[in-house]
Amino acid sequence: MYIIIVGGGKVGFYLTKDLIQKGHEVTLIERDEKNEPRLLREFGDSLFIGDGCDPQLLEEAGIKRADTLIAATGDDQDNLVVCEMGIRHFKVPRVIGRVVNPKNKALYKKMGIELTVNATEIITNLIEQAAIAQEIIPLLPLRRGDLEIVEISIPQDFPTITRTVRELELPTDCILAALIRGEHIVIPRGDTTLLPNDHLIILTSMSNADGLKKLFYIK
Amino acid sequence: MRVIIFGCGKLGAFLARSLAKGEFEVTVIDRNPRAFRQLGPDFSGKTIIGTGIDEDILKEADIQNADAFVAVTDGDKINIMSALIAKEMYGISKVIARVADPGIGAIYKDLGLKILCPTSLGTETIYKILQNQK
Numbered sequence: 001m002y003i004i005i006v007g008g009g010k011v012g013f014y015l016t017k018d019l020i021q022k023g024h025e026v027t028l029i030e031r032d033e034k035n036e037p038r039l040l041r042e043f044g045d046s047l048f049i050g051d052g053c054d055p056q057l058l059e060e061a062g063i064k065r066a067d068t069l070i071a072a073t074g075d076d077q078d079n080l081v082v083c084e085m086g087i088r089h090f091k092v093p094r095v096i097g098r099v100v101n102p103k104n105k106a107l108y109k110k111m112g113i114e115l116t117v118n119a120t121e122i123i124t125n126l127i128e129q130a131a132i133a134q135e136i137i138p139l140l141p142l143r144r145g146d147l148e149i150v151e152i153s154i155p156q157d158f159p160t161i162t163r164t165v166r167e168l169e170l171p172t173d174c175i176l177a178a179l180i181r182g183e184h185i186v187i188p189r190g191d192t193t194l195l196p197n198d199h200l201i202i203l204t205s206m207s208n209a210d211g212l213k214k215l216f217y218i219k
Numbered sequence: 220m221r222v223i224i225f226g227c228g229k230l231g232a233f234l235a236r237s238l239a240k241g242e243f244e245v246t247v248i249d250r251n252p253r254a255f256r257q258l259g260p261d262f263s264g265k266t267i268i269g270t271g272i273d274e275d276i277l278k279e280a281d282i283q284n285a286d287a288f289v290a291v292t293d294g295d296k297i298n299i300m301s302a303l304i305a306k307e308m309y310g311i312s313k314v315i316a317r318v319a320d321p322g323i324g325a326i327y328k329d330l331g332l333k334i335l336c337p338t339s340l341g342t343e344t345i346y347k348i349l350q351n352q353k
Contacts, residue, residue: 053296055322077272077296080303081323089326103274107300110307 004029004066006052006082007073008039011098011119015072016043027061031073053081058090068094076104083113135213139201148206149177152216154198166190171211174204221285223248225271225301226292230317232257234289239264246280249292271301277309287313291335295320302332 001024005012008030016028020043028043029052030036039047050057052073063069069086071079076099083097099105099118108116129137137151165176165188179186180199186192194200204212220243224235227249235258239245245264248271249255255266269276271290282288288305290298295318302316315333318324324336 053323054320055326075296077294077300080300081296084330085323085326088330104272107304107308111303 001025001067002062002065003027003068003070004058004061004063005070005072007071007078007098008032008035008047009072009074011074012070012072013039013042015070016046020046029057029061053078053085055085055089058085063090063092066090066092068092068096070096070098072098074100076100080104080108080111080113083108084111087112135217136209146206148204150202150204150209150212152200152202152212154194154196154200155216156196158194158196158216163194164190165192165194168194169215170202171204171208171215174202174208174212177201177203220244220287221281222246222287222289223271223277223280223282223285223305225249225288225290226298226317227251227254227257227266228291228293229257231289231291234291235264236262246285248276248280270297272297272304274304277304282309282311285309285311287311287315289315291317293319295323299323299327299332306332 003019003024003026005016005026006029008028012028016026019026027046027048028039029048029050030039031051033049036049048057048061052058069082069092071082073079079097083095086092086095094115095113096115096117097108097113099108099116102118102121105116105118135152138148139151140149142148170176176188178201179188180201181195202212222238222243223246224231225248227235227247231247235245235247239262246267247255247258247264248267248269250268250270252268258266267276267280271277282305288302288311290301292298298316298318302314305311306314315335317335317337318327319336319338321336321339324334324339328334
Protein backbone atom coordinates (compact mmCIF):
# COMPACT_ATOMS: atom_id res chain seq x y z
CA MET A 1 0.00 0.00 0.00
CA TYR A 2 1.28 3.50 -0.80
CA ILE A 3 0.77 5.98 2.03
CA ILE A 4 1.59 9.69 2.12
CA ILE A 5 2.00 11.30 5.53
CA VAL A 6 2.07 15.07 5.94
CA GLY A 7 3.77 16.36 9.08
CA GLY A 8 6.98 14.97 10.54
CA GLY A 9 6.42 15.81 14.20
CA LYS A 10 6.18 13.10 16.83
CA VAL A 11 3.00 11.61 15.40
CA GLY A 12 4.18 11.67 11.80
CA PHE A 13 7.65 10.40 12.69
CA TYR A 14 6.57 7.30 14.57
CA LEU A 15 3.73 6.62 12.18
CA THR A 16 6.10 6.69 9.21
CA LYS A 17 8.61 4.49 10.98
CA ASP A 18 5.95 2.00 11.96
CA LEU A 19 4.30 1.80 8.56
CA ILE A 20 7.65 1.36 6.77
CA GLN A 21 8.50 -1.41 9.21
CA LYS A 22 5.22 -3.11 8.36
CA GLY A 23 6.28 -3.18 4.73
CA HIS A 24 4.32 -0.26 3.30
CA GLU A 25 5.65 2.26 0.84
CA VAL A 26 5.57 5.58 2.67
CA THR A 27 6.41 9.16 1.80
CA LEU A 28 6.72 11.67 4.62
CA ILE A 29 6.29 15.36 3.83
CA GLU A 30 7.72 17.83 6.34
CA ARG A 31 7.66 21.58 5.98
CA ASP A 32 10.35 22.64 8.41
CA GLU A 33 13.89 22.43 7.04
CA LYS A 34 15.21 22.41 10.61
CA ASN A 35 13.93 18.86 10.91
CA GLU A 36 15.46 17.71 7.65
CA PRO A 37 18.75 16.18 8.93
CA ARG A 38 17.04 14.15 11.64
CA LEU A 39 14.29 12.87 9.35
CA LEU A 40 16.66 12.29 6.43
CA ARG A 41 18.85 10.03 8.55
CA GLU A 42 15.84 7.95 9.43
CA PHE A 43 13.85 7.92 6.20
CA GLY A 44 16.25 8.81 3.35
CA ASP A 45 14.45 8.85 0.02
CA SER A 46 11.06 8.55 1.68
CA LEU A 47 11.37 12.15 2.85
CA PHE A 48 10.10 15.22 0.99
CA ILE A 49 10.84 18.67 2.39
CA GLY A 50 8.14 21.17 1.50
CA ASP A 51 4.61 22.32 2.20
CA GLY A 52 2.24 19.37 2.23
CA CYS A 53 -0.58 21.73 1.31
CA ASP A 54 1.11 22.53 -2.00
CA PRO A 55 -0.74 20.62 -4.73
CA GLN A 56 2.37 20.54 -6.91
CA LEU A 57 4.46 18.96 -4.18
CA LEU A 58 1.73 16.43 -3.49
CA GLU A 59 1.76 15.48 -7.16
CA GLU A 60 5.54 15.09 -7.09
CA ALA A 61 5.13 12.85 -4.07
CA GLY A 62 2.85 10.68 -6.18
CA ILE A 63 -0.50 11.49 -4.62
CA LYS A 64 -2.33 10.26 -7.72
CA ARG A 65 -1.33 6.68 -6.98
CA ALA A 66 -1.58 6.95 -3.19
CA ASP A 67 -4.00 4.62 -1.42
CA THR A 68 -3.97 6.61 1.80
CA LEU A 69 -3.23 10.20 2.76
CA ILE A 70 -2.66 11.07 6.39
CA ALA A 71 -2.57 14.68 7.63
CA ALA A 72 -0.67 14.51 10.91
CA THR A 73 0.66 18.03 11.45
CA GLY A 74 0.11 19.91 14.69
CA ASP A 75 -2.05 22.54 12.98
CA ASP A 76 -5.70 22.01 12.24
CA GLN A 77 -5.68 24.45 9.35
CA ASP A 78 -2.92 22.51 7.60
CA ASN A 79 -4.52 19.15 8.26
CA LEU A 80 -7.87 20.40 7.05
CA VAL A 81 -6.47 21.76 3.78
CA VAL A 82 -4.38 18.62 3.17
CA CYS A 83 -7.40 16.38 3.77
CA GLU A 84 -9.70 18.44 1.59
CA MET A 85 -7.25 18.39 -1.28
CA GLY A 86 -6.84 14.66 -0.89
CA ILE A 87 -10.56 14.02 -0.85
CA ARG A 88 -11.97 16.54 -3.27
CA HIS A 89 -9.16 17.36 -5.64
CA PHE A 90 -6.98 14.26 -5.84
CA LYS A 91 -9.71 11.75 -4.90
CA VAL A 92 -7.41 9.68 -2.67
CA PRO A 93 -9.36 6.54 -1.61
CA ARG A 94 -8.62 6.92 2.11
CA VAL A 95 -7.92 10.20 3.87
CA ILE A 96 -7.24 10.48 7.59
CA GLY A 97 -7.01 13.79 9.44
CA ARG A 98 -5.51 14.51 12.82
CA VAL A 99 -7.72 16.89 14.79
CA VAL A 100 -5.62 18.98 17.15
CA ASN A 101 -8.26 21.13 18.83
CA PRO A 102 -11.41 19.11 19.66
CA LYS A 103 -13.45 22.21 18.82
CA ASN A 104 -12.62 21.68 15.16
CA LYS A 105 -13.89 18.13 14.88
CA ALA A 106 -17.32 19.24 13.71
CA LEU A 107 -15.79 21.21 10.86
CA TYR A 108 -13.76 18.23 9.66
CA LYS A 109 -16.95 16.16 9.57
CA LYS A 110 -18.83 18.93 7.80
CA MET A 111 -16.09 19.11 5.18
CA GLY A 112 -16.49 15.40 4.49
CA ILE A 113 -13.42 14.23 6.41
CA GLU A 114 -14.92 11.13 7.99
CA LEU A 115 -11.75 9.55 9.35
CA THR A 116 -10.40 11.72 12.11
CA VAL A 117 -8.18 11.06 15.09
CA ASN A 118 -8.24 13.42 18.01
CA ALA A 119 -5.51 12.72 20.53
CA THR A 120 -6.73 15.30 23.03
CA GLU A 121 -10.17 13.73 23.11
CA ILE A 122 -8.77 10.22 23.45
CA ILE A 123 -6.44 11.20 26.28
CA THR A 124 -9.16 13.20 28.04
CA ASN A 125 -11.54 10.25 27.85
CA LEU A 126 -8.95 7.82 29.16
CA ILE A 127 -8.01 10.05 32.07
CA GLU A 128 -11.65 10.70 32.83
CA GLN A 129 -12.32 6.98 32.89
CA ALA A 130 -9.42 6.43 35.23
CA ALA A 131 -10.39 9.34 37.46
CA ILE A 132 -14.10 8.76 37.79
CA ALA A 133 -15.48 5.34 38.56
CA GLN A 134 -18.17 4.95 35.96
CA GLU A 135 -20.70 2.17 35.79
CA ILE A 136 -20.50 1.86 32.04
CA ILE A 137 -17.14 2.78 30.53
CA PRO A 138 -17.28 3.60 26.83
CA LEU A 139 -14.25 1.99 25.19
CA LEU A 140 -14.75 2.55 21.50
CA PRO A 141 -17.49 4.24 19.54
CA LEU A 142 -18.08 2.62 16.18
CA ARG A 143 -19.03 4.48 13.04
CA ARG A 144 -21.12 7.46 14.04
CA GLY A 145 -21.44 6.39 17.63
CA ASP A 146 -24.75 4.50 17.46
CA LEU A 147 -22.81 1.36 18.23
CA GLU A 148 -20.29 1.20 21.00
CA ILE A 149 -18.01 -1.22 22.79
CA VAL A 150 -18.38 -0.69 26.53
CA GLU A 151 -17.01 -2.17 29.70
CA ILE A 152 -19.07 -2.95 32.79
CA SER A 153 -17.74 -4.33 36.05
CA ILE A 154 -20.00 -6.76 37.82
CA PRO A 155 -20.72 -5.22 41.23
CA GLN A 156 -19.76 -7.00 44.45
CA ASP A 157 -23.37 -7.49 45.47
CA PHE A 158 -24.58 -8.78 42.13
CA PRO A 159 -26.28 -12.14 42.69
CA THR A 160 -24.04 -14.22 40.48
CA ILE A 161 -23.82 -17.48 42.38
CA THR A 162 -25.93 -19.37 39.89
CA ARG A 163 -25.77 -16.88 37.07
CA THR A 164 -24.40 -18.09 33.83
CA VAL A 165 -24.08 -16.06 30.66
CA ARG A 166 -27.17 -17.87 29.35
CA GLU A 167 -29.22 -16.63 32.32
CA LEU A 168 -28.07 -13.07 31.95
CA GLU A 169 -30.93 -11.19 30.38
CA LEU A 170 -29.05 -8.71 28.26
CA PRO A 171 -31.21 -6.12 26.51
CA THR A 172 -31.73 -6.61 22.78
CA ASP A 173 -28.99 -5.34 20.45
CA CYS A 174 -26.30 -6.26 23.00
CA ILE A 175 -23.64 -8.92 22.68
CA LEU A 176 -21.28 -10.00 25.44
CA ALA A 177 -17.97 -10.26 23.59
CA ALA A 178 -15.53 -11.10 26.33
CA LEU A 179 -15.01 -11.03 30.04
CA ILE A 180 -11.89 -10.05 31.83
CA ARG A 181 -11.25 -11.91 35.07
CA GLY A 182 -8.10 -10.72 36.78
CA GLU A 183 -5.35 -11.18 34.24
CA HIS A 184 -7.33 -13.56 32.04
CA ILE A 185 -9.58 -12.93 29.13
CA VAL A 186 -12.46 -15.37 28.88
CA ILE A 187 -14.44 -15.73 25.68
CA PRO A 188 -17.84 -16.43 27.14
CA ARG A 189 -20.09 -19.34 26.30
CA GLY A 190 -23.61 -19.96 27.49
CA ASP A 191 -22.46 -21.99 30.49
CA THR A 192 -19.73 -19.55 31.62
CA THR A 193 -20.43 -18.44 35.19
CA LEU A 194 -20.27 -14.76 36.00
CA LEU A 195 -18.38 -13.65 39.10
CA PRO A 196 -18.32 -10.36 40.98
CA ASN A 197 -15.54 -8.06 39.75
CA ASP A 198 -15.58 -9.62 36.28
CA HIS A 199 -15.27 -6.95 33.64
CA LEU A 200 -17.69 -7.50 30.81
CA ILE A 201 -16.84 -6.22 27.35
CA ILE A 202 -20.11 -5.64 25.59
CA LEU A 203 -20.95 -4.55 22.07
CA THR A 204 -24.14 -2.53 22.33
CA SER A 205 -26.26 -0.02 20.52
CA MET A 206 -26.16 3.22 22.51
CA SER A 207 -29.90 3.31 23.02
CA ASN A 208 -29.47 0.31 25.34
CA ALA A 209 -27.02 1.89 27.74
CA ASP A 210 -29.72 2.49 30.33
CA GLY A 211 -31.00 -1.07 30.05
CA LEU A 212 -27.50 -2.36 30.70
CA LYS A 213 -27.05 -0.16 33.75
CA LYS A 214 -30.40 -1.31 35.17
CA LEU A 215 -29.49 -4.95 34.69
CA PHE A 216 -26.41 -4.72 36.87
CA TYR A 217 -26.86 -1.79 39.18
CA ILE A 218 -30.53 -1.28 40.01
CA LYS A 219 -32.38 -3.86 41.97
CA MET B 220 -24.01 45.33 6.26
CA ARG B 221 -22.04 43.57 8.98
CA VAL B 222 -18.56 42.48 7.97
CA ILE B 223 -16.02 40.49 9.94
CA ILE B 224 -12.40 40.91 8.89
CA PHE B 225 -9.90 38.34 10.13
CA GLY B 226 -6.34 39.58 9.94
CA CYS B 227 -5.31 43.16 10.65
CA GLY B 228 -2.24 43.46 8.46
CA LYS B 229 -1.89 46.15 5.81
CA LEU B 230 -4.72 44.80 3.67
CA GLY B 231 -7.01 43.96 6.58
CA ALA B 232 -6.49 47.29 8.32
CA PHE B 233 -6.90 49.40 5.18
CA LEU B 234 -10.00 47.43 4.21
CA ALA B 235 -11.46 47.80 7.72
CA ARG B 236 -10.86 51.56 7.74
CA SER B 237 -12.38 52.02 4.30
CA LEU B 238 -15.43 49.90 5.05
CA ALA B 239 -16.02 51.50 8.45
CA LYS B 240 -16.11 54.93 6.80
CA GLY B 241 -18.94 53.69 4.60
CA GLU B 242 -22.16 52.13 5.84
CA PHE B 243 -20.46 48.94 7.01
CA GLU B 244 -20.43 47.66 10.55
CA VAL B 245 -16.92 46.25 10.87
CA THR B 246 -15.41 43.81 13.36
CA VAL B 247 -11.69 43.06 13.07
CA ILE B 248 -10.07 39.96 14.55
CA ASP B 249 -6.31 39.59 15.02
CA ARG B 250 -4.11 37.59 17.33
CA ASN B 251 -1.78 40.49 17.92
CA PRO B 252 -3.36 43.46 19.74
CA ARG B 253 -0.62 45.77 18.40
CA ALA B 254 -1.91 45.14 14.88
CA PHE B 255 -4.99 47.24 15.69
CA ARG B 256 -2.82 50.39 15.82
CA GLN B 257 -2.94 50.40 12.04
CA LEU B 258 -6.69 51.07 12.23
CA GLY B 259 -6.03 54.61 13.47
CA PRO B 260 -7.58 56.44 16.41
CA ASP B 261 -10.85 57.23 14.62
CA PHE B 262 -11.78 53.64 13.78
CA SER B 263 -15.45 53.16 14.62
CA GLY B 264 -15.59 49.36 14.37
CA LYS B 265 -15.01 46.65 16.92
CA THR B 266 -11.72 44.82 17.53
CA ILE B 267 -11.27 41.36 19.03
CA ILE B 268 -7.98 39.74 20.03
CA GLY B 269 -7.86 36.11 18.98
CA THR B 270 -7.92 33.78 16.02
CA GLY B 271 -10.64 33.48 13.41
CA ILE B 272 -10.67 29.69 13.61
CA ASP B 273 -11.82 29.73 17.22
CA GLU B 274 -15.57 29.28 17.62
CA ASP B 275 -15.66 31.35 20.82
CA ILE B 276 -13.87 34.27 19.17
CA LEU B 277 -16.17 34.07 16.16
CA LYS B 278 -19.21 34.09 18.41
CA GLU B 279 -17.81 37.10 20.23
CA ALA B 280 -17.62 38.74 16.81
CA ASP B 281 -21.34 37.92 16.47
CA ILE B 282 -20.75 35.75 13.44
CA GLN B 283 -24.31 34.45 13.62
CA ASN B 284 -25.52 37.86 12.48
CA ALA B 285 -22.71 38.74 10.06
CA ASP B 286 -23.39 39.28 6.37
CA ALA B 287 -19.85 38.83 5.14
CA PHE B 288 -16.57 37.32 6.30
CA VAL B 289 -13.15 38.29 4.93
CA ALA B 290 -10.03 36.31 5.87
CA VAL B 291 -6.89 38.27 5.03
CA THR B 292 -4.17 37.12 7.42
CA ASP B 293 -0.77 36.25 5.93
CA GLY B 294 -1.48 32.52 6.30
CA ASP B 295 -3.18 30.78 3.38
CA LYS B 296 -4.37 27.80 5.31
CA ILE B 297 -5.71 29.69 8.28
CA ASN B 298 -7.59 31.98 5.87
CA ILE B 299 -9.09 28.99 4.11
CA MET B 300 -10.03 27.29 7.35
CA SER B 301 -11.69 30.35 8.85
CA ALA B 302 -13.52 30.97 5.57
CA LEU B 303 -14.75 27.39 5.55
CA ILE B 304 -15.99 27.76 9.13
CA ALA B 305 -17.85 30.96 8.21
CA LYS B 306 -19.37 29.38 5.12
CA GLU B 307 -20.09 25.85 6.25
CA MET B 308 -20.75 26.22 9.98
CA TYR B 309 -22.45 29.62 10.00
CA GLY B 310 -23.93 29.74 6.51
CA ILE B 311 -22.49 33.13 5.57
CA SER B 312 -22.89 33.56 1.82
CA LYS B 313 -20.29 36.26 1.20
CA VAL B 314 -16.99 34.74 2.26
CA ILE B 315 -13.65 35.79 0.84
CA ALA B 316 -10.25 34.27 1.62
CA ARG B 317 -6.86 35.66 0.66
CA VAL B 318 -4.68 32.87 -0.66
CA ALA B 319 -1.20 33.78 -1.87
CA ASP B 320 -0.43 30.39 -3.41
CA PRO B 321 -2.14 30.30 -6.83
CA GLY B 322 -2.16 26.49 -6.82
CA ILE B 323 -4.13 26.20 -3.59
CA GLY B 324 -6.23 29.20 -4.59
CA ALA B 325 -7.34 27.56 -7.83
CA ILE B 326 -8.37 24.38 -6.05
CA TYR B 327 -10.46 26.23 -3.47
CA LYS B 328 -12.05 28.38 -6.15
CA ASP B 329 -13.24 25.11 -7.68
CA LEU B 330 -14.47 24.02 -4.29
CA GLY B 331 -16.73 27.06 -4.00
CA LEU B 332 -14.82 29.66 -1.99
CA LYS B 333 -14.30 33.20 -3.21
CA ILE B 334 -10.54 33.48 -3.41
CA LEU B 335 -8.51 36.63 -3.58
CA CYS B 336 -5.08 35.72 -4.88
CA PRO B 337 -2.70 38.70 -4.75
CA THR B 338 -0.06 36.68 -6.59
CA SER B 339 -2.30 36.05 -9.61
CA LEU B 340 -3.67 39.59 -9.52
CA GLY B 341 -0.19 41.11 -9.35
CA THR B 342 1.10 38.87 -12.12
CA GLU B 343 -1.84 39.74 -14.38
CA THR B 344 -1.42 43.46 -13.75
CA ILE B 345 2.31 43.45 -14.40
CA TYR B 346 1.85 41.25 -17.47
CA LYS B 347 -0.69 43.68 -18.91
CA ILE B 348 1.59 46.67 -18.30
CA LEU B 349 4.52 44.90 -19.94
CA GLN B 350 2.42 43.91 -22.94
CA ASN B 351 1.15 47.44 -23.42
CA GLN B 352 4.70 48.76 -23.42
CA LYS B 353 5.81 46.58 -26.30
